[in-house]
Amino acid sequence: MSALIGAVAAVVTDDAGRVLLCRQGRGERRYALPGGRLRPAESPVRAALRDIRAETGWEIELVDLVGIYHVASPPASTAAGRAGPLPDVLVHVFRARAAEVRPTADPPPGCLLSWHLPAALPEAVTPLTRAAVTDALAGRSGVLRDARWAPSTVDPADEPADGPSGQAADGHDGRPGAGQPPEQRGEATSDPSLRP
Numbered sequence: 677m678s679a680l681i682g683a684v685a686a687v688v689t690d691d692a693g694r695v696l697l698c699r700q701g702r703g704e705r706r707y708a709l710p711g712g713r714l715r716p717a718e719s720p721v722r723a724a725l726r727d728i729r730a731e732t733g734w735e736i737e738l739v740d741l742v743g744i745y746h747v748a749s750p751p752a753s754t755a756a757g758r759a760g761p762l763p764d765v766l767v768h769v770f771r772a773r774a775a776e777v778r779p780t781a782d783p784p785p786g787c788l789l790s791w792h793l794p795a796a797l798p799e800a801v802t803p804l805t806r807a808a809v810t811d812a813l814a815g816r817s818g819v820l821r822d823a824r825w826a827p828s829t830v831d832p833a834d835e836p837a838d839g840p841s842g843q844a845a846d847g848h849d850g851r852p853g854a855g856q857p858p859e860q861r862g863e864a865t866s867d868p869s870l871r872p
Contacts, residue, residue, distance in 0.1 A: 679763035684724040685711030685804075686772040687812035688736055695794055695809055696774070697801070698731065698787030707801040709769070709808060710734075710787075720768040728772070732789055733779035739771040742812045743819025745804055769808045769819075 686709060688696040697707040712727030714720060721738060728736050747765040783789055792798065794813050797806060811819045 681763045681765050682714035682720070682723075683711060683765050683767045684714065684720050684727060684770070685709035685767055685808065686724055686728055686736060686738070686770040687742060687809050688728065688732075688734065688772045688774060690774045690791060692791075693794065694791035695797070696732065696734065696789060697792055697798070697805065698789055699798075699800075700787055705800065707790075707792075707798045707805060708787075709802075709805050710789075711767070720770075724768070724770050724772070729780075731783060731786060733781040733783040735775040735780050736772040737775045739773060740817055742769045742771050742808055742817060743821065744768055745808065745819075745821045747804065748822065767804065769812070771812045771817075 688710065690696070696710060698710050699705055699707045710728045710731045712723065712731060714723045718726075720741075724738060725736065728734065745767045747767060794809055797809065807821060
């Protein structure tokens, strides 16, 4: 059995119904939901507000909990990351909206932020992100998903210690940006497309 790490993410929408995504600065540069790891003795709500503000510069309002997504560690035959076997991740995914018209701060280096229409998500999106966006926009709450990791989607050496992410009902898997410290994600760009 793998270690279990707690993480948070949010499907953040603006008044136009677009979704805020972070494109990771390493590896395959896939788009993911903003989020991060739970700290010891921290509630998922506090973690979501803190991590999303720190990662994106946006103040958000949490609406409700979309669900909890369990991301299983890769099979034993898969090469482990630099720090050993990848842990399982339990991701609390919230539905949220941008509280302001623009970010209250510039995002730190770590991810390239952009807004996307849900019907036109980028191809290079993590499957957990695709599943969570689908669940959130369908109005689902209390979703429980068990996910698998597919070694063909990510080079395990590029995985951060928080491990891979979820699997949609259609069988895709990947990992969220949740849990990776911004300074380990690569370059960030202030982008005018971040304005809702």
